[in-house]
Amino acid sequence: MQADGNKPSRDAKPECRNLTALKRGESATLDRIDLPEDDARRLMELGFLPGHSVTSSHAAPGGDPRVFRVDGSEVALRRETAKHLILR
Template sequence: MVYSGDGVNAQLQLAIKSWYSKSLTLQLFQLDTWFEMQTAVKKAHQAKHNPEATNLTELKHGESGILDRLDLPEDDARRLMELGFLPGHAITPGHSAPGGDPRVFRVDGSEVALRRETARRLILRSARLK
């Protein structure tokens, strides 16, 4: 009897343990799904090319544009090109500082923060101009 009592006890502990770990994985799983959903929503938008935008500041969240030229002094333009802002590359706006300026832009595998005044000078290939 003593042994079986111990057995019940052990079973109970096992059950509690498995419930605990299950609920933990469940929580983690849910958190993960939530994140996945968040990114999935963004991903769906990311692909959306916006041919109307003429410069980076006109791109809305989840839109992308193709860089046409950098309307900046030589030094700044070179620096930006080294960071990945090359004509022909797709650019997507990301998060920003509170107030929307500066904003992070995703380009060529990197994320680079630019002030609004700089972003305005990065001209996109626009349908409107053609």
Template sequence: MQLTFNKQTDLPETTVPDARRSLVDLRCGQTAVLESLDVADDLSRRLMELGFFPGGDVVAAGCAPGGDPRVYRVDGSEIALRTETARQLKVRAGSIRGDVPSKSNSGLP
């Protein structure tokens, strides 16, 4: 609905070291490049079948009321993951981009 991005608000750098960042560190509306899937082999396969490929873009789309599970937009679909799983999907250093929607439309993901 609200597709315009506010270019000025750069993300405040958090204290998480860049190399350790995962999908959990994305705020709603932000995009990052997936670096690695640090999960068991068969889960990693299933996640890839659903679109989570190393080198691909992942958008944080929202979350369930209460904050967990989280919803990610990846390769044309929306996939819900629990936080514990999302934390194991690491993002490429410095690849987090995009803006958090302004507060006025925070009701929309």
């Protein structure tokens, strides 16, 4: 399921701010998840819900993958996944 009714293109457009733009400690509100329904659903089950706040946290050496604080839990995502999570 696309988290957004208005289907955006699969490769995130450069003007869309996504999770990778967050510096450590920064928070923002998630707008939508540009991934296939199956993956988007699991991300939402883990707490990446549109309209909810996401905080960037620690990262592995080299900055990838990075841990995000969402909805009471902490989940690590690779950069390749994080760039499909678009911020508001």
